[in-house]
Structures are given as structure tokens and as C-alpha cells.
Amino acid sequence: xxxxxxxxxxxxxxxxxxxxxxxxxxxxxxxxxxxxxxxxxxxxxxxxxxxxxxxxxxxxxxxxxxxxxxxxxxxxxxxxxxxxxxxxxxxxxxxxxxxxxxxxxxxxxx
Numbered sequence: 001x002x003x004x005x006x007x008x009x010x011x012x013x014x015x016x017x018x019x020x021x022x023x024x025x026x027x028x029x030x031x032x033x034x035x036x037x038x039x040x041x042x043x044x045x046x047x048x049x050x051x052x053x054x055x056x057x058x059x060x061x062x063x064x065x066x067x068x069x070x071x072x073x074x075x076x077x078x079x080x081x082x083x084x085x086x087x088x089x090x091x092x093x094x095x096x097x098x099x100x101x102x103x104x105x106x107x108x109x110x
Contacts, residue, residue, distance in 0.1 A: 012073075
């Protein structure tokens with residue numbers, strides 16, 4: 001059973017820098033949830049890494065052919081169980097929620 005846990009903002013950069021070493025080549029599906037509908041941005045991107053840039057206040061999902069940038073995140077939660085992670089949920093200052101779902105749960109190296 002997977003559980004959600006919030007990552008404190010002061011730990012975002014460190015958490016995603018550590019996580020990125022174990023996600024290269026994994027498939028992801030990005031979903032944007034607005035007030036009225038759910039929109040799939042893309043399916044099955046090949047992931048290179050996820051980083052938080054505090055200077056630009058953006059979470060960057062780097063994939064083989066493109067980047068997906070989530071501007072002004074205010075809360076980030078991850079869903080998983082121990083070292084397995086199934087998704088990253090981001091609430092932005094503008095209101096929409098974005099979810100990065102991993103095609104299969106990731107085993108994070110610590």
C-alpha cells in the first residue's frame with residue numbers, strides 16, 4: 001500500500017538531486033489537474049531526472065526529448081512505500097495540480 005508524504009520546501013532540491021540518480025530511463029506520465037478537467041500532457045516520456053531550481057522556483061522534469069517545467073510549486077508530496085515511489089504531486093501557486101506518475105514504481109537509491 002502506498003502512502004503520501006509531503007516533502008518540506010527546504011528539502012526539495014536535496015530530495016530531487018538524490019532521486020535523479022535512480023530514475024534515468026524510467027517511463028513517466030504527466031497529468032495536469034485543473035478545476036474543470038484532467039489533462040494528460042504526455043505519456044511514456046523517457047525520464048532523465050527531476051530537479052528543483054530555487055532560483056527560478058521551478059520543478060523541472062527532464063526527459064529524453066523535452067523538459068516539463070512546473071513553475072511556482074507551493075507543496076510537493078510523493079506517493080510511495082519505503083524506497084518505492086509511484087508519483088510526485090505538485091500544487092502550484094496558480095492553482096492547478098500536476099502529477100508525475102511513474103509507469104512502474106521507482107526503487108530509490110539512498
